[in-house]
Amino acid sequence: MSVGVRTLAKSCVGKRLSDVPTPAFLVDKQIVLNNCQNMLKKCAELGIKLRPHVKTHKTEEAALLQTGGQKKCITVSTFREAEFFADCGWDDILLAFPLAPFHIGRAKSLADHISTFHLLVDNVDSATALAKSPIPAGKASWSVFIKVDTGYARDLQQASLYSCSLDDVACRVMTRVIGHYQHRKQMLIDCGFTGLTKQGLNANKFVAGYALFENHPNLKLIEMSQEVGKVEGVDGNLDFDRYPIGTELFLYPYHACATASQHPVYYIHKDGLVEEEWKPIRGW
Incomplete structure (x- = not known):
């Protein structure tokens, strides 16, 4: 592949989630x-x-x-x-x-x-x-x-209101650990605000930081640049041995609408395999 030549992204259908490039928007169909x-x-x-x-x-x-x-x-x-x-x-x-x-x-x-x-x-x-x-x-x-204003809320917010449970949330953003900064007790992930948005900082009881880490309540996403997120331990401590470079992590987005709009393709998966790819319409 020549540098600077635009190429079409290859399909991930049939591949394992571990082969999907990150950050990625995953949907459990x-x-x-x-x-x-x-x-x-x-x-x-x-x-x-x-x-x-x-x-x-x-x-x-x-x-x-x-x-x-x-x-x-x-x-x-x-x-x-x-x-x-x-x-x-x-x-x-x-x-x-x-x-x-x-x-x-x-x-x-x-x-x-x-x-x-x-x-x-x-x-x-x-x-x-x-x-x-x-x-x-x-x-x-x-x-x-x-139009009548009745008041509303989204996603993890819905879970905090008990209108659904976390088990009802179908989407995740998959990301990977890309750096360890032990001197400041932080690690970096390859998901910045262009893969998640900056909505939801400490927004409700489920979120410590910008998003909820699935199966890792000890982690919090405290800051994001365009392509990189900074992660700390909720209690200030971080076990770096538990999260080696390349570790896959999964985020519940605070606002699914805004997060989905950041991604050109959704990976529809079952049992760790990508079964379909849905490509959303864009524009206004």
Whole structure:
């Protein structure tokens, strides 16, 4: 391979997780499937129409699990997501992002293209501009949701609220130890803020530092540069012999949406093997 020549990343399907380059965004598909089936079952029992949000993963593969295989009735957070799913044959799409008047042209193109497209408004100016705009082709009117602030939280935050357990969290960021700095009682990992984000510092009872280390509650991620993380012991002590260079560690991200957005591919695994690779849509 020539230096400076752009090459396509090789697939890791069929490889062990130990062969995956780090930092890597890992997804346990069985946990995702269990979560989706539980939600579908609960909504069916309650007689509620489920409209799952796809903004965390931005993939058709995960969206199909959320909807039980039906290509309809989803929520997106960007126009690019809406356009991607519409181009893939999805219908009944809600763009859950506050509409501004300069969005209306792009919104009409989408509404002209699929049977049911919904917008969200949170102010009178946007609602007035929309009311003055041409109605999409074949529609009686614009379909509009009104945004209401109900308060929300994410991921490890959900676990701290007991709305789920850590066993229900399907994603991890895999990283490796790349350095020992015994004089300052720190080790380095190859995951900086571009692989995790800086959200979540000491945010709840689960997190000491920026993220929770799976099976290593004695560790805390205290600081990150772009590509490197600094790790210390929770009690100030660190057993370097336990973590030789190259040791694989797994992080629960504080905010899965933000962390997933840092990665161009998700490694879908089972029993230590990569079974699939999901590639999210990007852009706005």
